Amino acid sequence: MNIISIIIGGLLAVLTLAFTVLLASAIVFNLNAGKKYRKSLANSVDQLRLSKMLSALGIDVDTYVHTERIVDIQQHMDRCSACDNVEKCDDQISTGQLDAADIGFCNNEQSLQEIARKNSQPG
Numbered sequence: 547m548n549i550i551s552i553i554i555g556g557l558l559a560v561l562t563l564a565f566t567v568l569l570a571s572a573i574v575f576n577l578n579a580g581k582k583y584r585k586s587l588a589n590s591v592d593q594l595r596l597s598k599m600l601s602a603l604g605i606d607v608d609t610y611v612h613t614e615r616i617v618d619i620q621q622h623m624d625r626c627s628a629c630d631n632v633e634k635c636d637d638q639i640s641t642g643q644l645d646a647a648d649i650g651f652c653n654n655e656q657s658l659q660e661i662a663r664k665n666s667q668p669g
Contacts, residue, residue, distance in 0.1 A: 584611050587619060595635050596626040599652065602644040603662045610661065618657065625653035 588611045591597050600607055611619065629635065634651045638644055646662035649655050 583616075587611055587616065590623060591619065594623060594626045595629070595632065595639065596622055596654070598639045599626075599635065599644070599649070599654070599658065600661075602639050602642065603646055603649075603658060603665075604643070605658075605661055605665050609665075614661065622654045622657060629653050 588607055591600075591607055591611065597607055600610055614622075629652070631651045631653075638648070638651070646659040649658060652658060
């Protein structure tokens, strides 16, 4: 082995180590950014009737925020914000437990029924 081979091998080892460290730090950064974003998303959901509707249907908000696609959650939030059936919604939610089949007044009826169905299936 000559000196050039040793230098090139050493450089490759240093580059591999640097790449590994940078990759690991990028993964940790992205995981933390995702947690912060989902936490802020959960706070936004909590400010809407959507949170109460999820709870009445037996759907945990944290589970909802972590299992549903963000695009879908944003659509649910938009539909909830634009809802004209707030009185009916408040009346139904105030009863406590809701059956997913009884939310025909909700703009998110189909999506919430699907989530409730998935939520009730074992394992």
